[in-house]
Amino acid sequence: MADPLDAYSQVVTSVAAELLPKVAAVRVARGSGSAVVFTADGFLLTNAHVVGSARGGTVAFADGSAAEFTVVGRDPLSDLAVIRAQGPTPEPAVLGDSDKLVVGQLVVAVGNPLGLAGSVTAGVVSGLGRSLPARSGSAVRMIEDVIQTDAALNPGNSGGALADSRARVVGVNTAVAGMGVGLAVPMNNTTRSIIAALIRDGRVRRAFLGLVTSPAPLPEPLRRRTGQAAALRVVEVVAGSPAERAGLRAGDLVLSAGRTPVGDAQSLQRLMFAEAIGKPLPITVYRNGALVDVIAEPLELTV
Template identity: 40%
Template structure:
């Protein structure tokens, strides 16, 4: 129905000499004015407003924390925290269970989350879980009188398809904008830390507050979760991005089942296979993910993958670049068996690998050295952006308030112990056992430093 009306509108605008006056609707033969209002009326009750409240540390003059200074000038103790509020959007995807899908960055660090419905109700929401890797989160509200938006198949989208964005930009409830799919499989570096990306690009206006809202097809199905815009000044310039509904559905299923995404690892570092590199390898094609490094003892190593292999498909799904492989593996559950198609010496081969739990090979530090109490370590793999750039041991967890928390953070890479390189976990174990003191060389992001432990 809506597709037919939209088509009649487009055709009507081209009539009368190919020119139509802006703002003048075209009346059909039945006297009706084409409109998307019926579709909006149907899907709008499933789109919600999300308001969060949190307490964040207050920054101020350190003198105000000095008891003598406050007593001398008769100043009150300043509050250590200040309230912070934010607004975003969400989509009800399961009316029976009360599940609401939104962005991770909308609810991150929130102490209180409230969901506002179109009928004026405000409901307190529980955070079921979130996934910063895909910037998705799942909330739950009391399941009474809710309307859900059916999930569409985002893989069926084509560039040029009409879509509609619904959300709460700048606090304006249920704002509707329309446009088309401008691109598919887009990657947006630096998008709030999200690493698994395959965005839908659209020119339907997306503005601050739209995050977590719905991108809807003319079938009335949810095909994307609006998440980001590309803009120099912070406003809309017609380039918006949404997380595909198929990716959101897979992430949501794990969050509902486990409260988190139990993401497996393959144990490879890959890069795009450019035409120039393909020529250097004697390959005719330029697409695929070139294996630059295989982690020792990893699932990839056990399957027989080697540096220089070119991965072209996972479970029959074509792999055109490194981002495709990251998405294909990163959305699989731990223990999933995958068939990997790859090229070696110009010949196509296939192997089967089992995506493994990254925590299965981790080691608790209490067994290694008391100075490291509270930390966990594992082999350096694709979980770290430093994989392939440095050789060392990855810090996979640090207990708050522990001894290790004074100097280690999750994601740090230990490069050496007592000036001896530790390229793997076995070397790290040998270096720390029995040592009276530990001189650690730590890589954190783009910086590196030494720490002396006794």
Template identity: 40%
Template sequence: MDANEPREQGWTQFGDKPPAAGGFTRQEPAVMAPPPPPAARKPGFSAGQKVIAGLALAAMAIGGGVAGAAIANGFRPDTVVSAPSPTFKAASNALTVADVAKKVQPSVVMIQGQVAGGSGVVLSEDGLILTNNHVVSGQGGQLTVKFSDGKTAKASIVGTDPATDLAVIRAEASGLTKAELGDSDQLKVGDAVLAVGSPLGLDGTVTSGIVSALDRTLNVGGEQERVPPGWPGREQQGGAPERASIAGAIQTDAAINSGNSGGALVNAAGQLVGINTAIATAGSTGNIGVGFAIPVNTAKQVADQLISGGKVRHAFLGVSVTDASGDVPGALIGQVTENGPAAKAGLRQGDVITKIGDKTADGGDTVSGLVRGFKPGQQVKITYMRDGRTAEVTVTLEERK
């Protein structure tokens, strides 16, 4: 393998699918007594708070759901506001969760296919929609889009990029509300976010949370669970999605479930900052508060290429890598492609790559994902170790064939 090929890791993929035939089981709601008055507490977080994440892929999601009752105003630890509609702080004005949801929902759609489904984000008034490759792959090109006003339209695939798990489709519609794009490079851990999509077939769902971490590396794809018995198209399963390696992913605790994939992750100003793609499941298929989104800056770069030419050009380093062992985390070079970019720059078998550009490369998966974040022809500085000494080299990346 080379650094552009994703490697196996502990992820499992499940498909997004409609609820089983017959609808949902009705349950009596639990009766809860009014909560007691909030007790005075000291600012800050308790020392016992921890985040535990086991990574397992969960793809093909549709939706989100509104959540939230009390959020610290501006996230100041000494000011806690308890209110029905918590306040998000935007750069120049204050928006409530309800304001952000109202702004974003018309730009998020539900996507249904023969095999499975997911969510999508409107890019243009004339029907261009961004989603995940695994949402539309294996559907035989027969897609239906459902908008926030309940209307539906047929859609066709403009282009797909399995390497980044992104795709663009075009709905036969006009006058759509396109999403406002934000800047994912400006995100900080702790920023408030909303996830919008159609989890479990519940279109128009909104969930709230924060940015839990940044710069995660995901190896996703490769499998796709099919729709339940009794749903049309079950026998037309198509092919499984290809695997993708994604660097720089956004981690969030906003609830994401099967059906959210391809939907929107937005900031407190209602700007798109990510495309919801995967969740950690810890042995189950439901949300455990650890979800992941592709940064919008990456998604926009890929979408622009798909719209203009139907395919994406990916950078090629020309090495195969595995996780390094020993005291220094990094990616151990196994093989170097003859006359490839790495070979021309002087990298050798046995070198340990520790950084690409200004990003730390703590393993083989990270190198694969980081390389895909560059364009062919770009020059990138690579920091590596050889014989216990640190060195740097500049590599001119080429196009992956």
């Protein structure tokens, strides 16, 4: 019987062999990080905080080649950015699906921490569904479904790949939350939509409703009536916002938006993209013992 350590090592070395050529070291005027080649025509994915406000910089690959790049688009509220190399790049990495991850699953981080190019660390998925605050100007948004891992991450890993045992990129390493706690932006349908918007428009358009909410459990009678366990309690309604104009009030329990049940901030955030701007959005709330339906028309979020 093979030594389990040998099997573990084989997985890590195979992922490293597959991804090391496809993860670049990124350098801009005020810092450095990592990026992952994800298209055959030179697009790379990294963190918005890696490129900052820079318009371009250089990328260097494991084979010794290097190229200048331009920033195609950045989205601080998801901490994602797309850059494009002005020259040949390695074959693209395969993007996976973070929604299929399970806690305890082996993951491998590939990046360039502390200026040490081509570094590989391994660990497990320590947690799923974490939230990470991101800020752009006065706007604050929670990056949803963040992956927590104990694979060692250090400054410079940001923008690098978090991969599963088949070398599919399931996350973009973004932060170190504490000793042994690394976080990665998930590679899921929402992230794919953001990437597509960055390539197409250079930015991500989001809708603004004007609610400050917190998750709240529903009382048992309301659970039986609606079939859902939680809702969003309105803590504050922004003056002059679409929510105020629709008649929403502090204390309301938001049960659904766009006929989709909402039980946490992320479920409402998922609706607040370009498609919702200026479109009637039906919202159902529980107020004073009754269900109340209102219609809001979200505006475009400006930051």
